[in-house]
Amino acid sequence: MTASLEDLEEQLVQLRALLREARRARDSATVAQVRCELREVETAWEAALDAEEAVEYDTRQPPSPGPTGRPPLDPTPSSRPTPQAKRSSQGAVPVREQVHQALTLLGAPAAPKLISAAHEAFFSGSLVAAKLASLRRDEERSFNAQGYARPYYICAALTHDHLTPARGLLAVSVWPLERRVLGPLSPRVDFLTHAVGTAEQIQRLTTAGHPPSNAAWQxxxxxxxxIPGAYADDLDPARVISAAHTEAAVHQESDDTQRSVAAERARSGLTDSQRLFGAARPHSARRDADTTGR
Structure with a gap:
């Protein structure tokens, strides 16, 4: 019998508690065993969530198409899905997992408003941006108390010069440092990455026979x-992807170099926690040089 989402979530809580106890006891054999079980349950949870969302897509009433076959770009309030039409058990999915879904789709650090908009466009349930204000601090406290007990953490993007948290931008801990450190050109490069992620998700939904929502097209x-060249007479995801890649190529080499240099400084000069959530005080390259020269 297939376990429900609620059963799997309860198993995850129990396994994470066991993992924490085993780590504190320095029982490496138990830690390895529990981690293996934890990965299996997480995989089952993801599969169950995908299955539930697939059922919701099949039962969701598609919006009325516009003259080009796509939903109107400026829908009236009555054409938006009502709260009752969304997942009735949305509270069962923690905010951190909703944020993880949206960030994974976007593919680069993002602000709470964009994360909320992406979640509304592609996933069931609502994600209020205001709820994200304390999420990073909660994740940092959890990491400092439990270490790597969770498969991922919602962490901070880091400034390239001081390696402090980039204000208002969230990222995923499993992303490489080069993806989480922001140089002068990174905001634009990440904007283009967000555009590509959004367009590709619309393409996937369309190919699977699930009409994207009005919010997705918006x-x-x-x-x-x-994005220059991305918008013509109609809205074409393929055109957006091509135009975004064309512009990104102009900035990519310089941005990659700046991020790489900053990431190396973070690896050599910050603790595990600071690499995820940022240094409390500015950590500059000049200070590294001064310390080395003493």
């Missing part, structure tokens, strides 16, 4: 209007 339109 989000893509916001990106397309700010």
């Amino acid at each position: 989000l893509l339109r916001r990106f397309a209007l700010n």
Whole structure:
């Protein structure tokens, strides 16, 4: 019998508690065994969540198509899904996992408003941006207390010069440092990454026979209007992807170099916690040089 999402979530809580106890007891054999079980249950949870969302897509009433076959870009309030039409058990999915879903889709550090918009566009349930204000601090406290007990943490993007938290930007801990450190060109490069992630998700939904929501098209339109060559007479995800890649290529080499240098400084000069959540005080390259020269 297939376990329900609620059963799997309860198993995850129990296994994480066991893992924490085993780590504190320095029982490496038990730690390895529990980690293996934890990965299996996490995989089962993801599969169960995907299955539930697939059922919701099949039962969801698609919006009325516009003249081009796509939903209107400026829907009236009555055409938006009502709260009752969304997952009735949305409270069962923690905010951190909703944020993880949206960030994984976007593919780069993002602000709470964009994370909320992406979640509304592609996932069931609502994600209020205001709820994300304390999430990073909660994740940092959890990491400092339990170490790597969770498969991922919602962490901070880091400034390239001081390696402090980039204000208002969230990232995923399993991303490489080069992806989480922001140089002068990174905001634009990440914007283009967000656009590509959004367009590709719309393509996947369309290919699978699940009409993207009005909110999804609205989000893509916001990106397309700010990318040269991405928007013509209609909104085409493939055109957005091509235009975003074309512009990104202009900035990519310089941005990659700046991020790489900053990431190396973070690896050599910060603790595990600081590499995820940022240094409390500015940690500059000049200070590293001064310390080395003493």
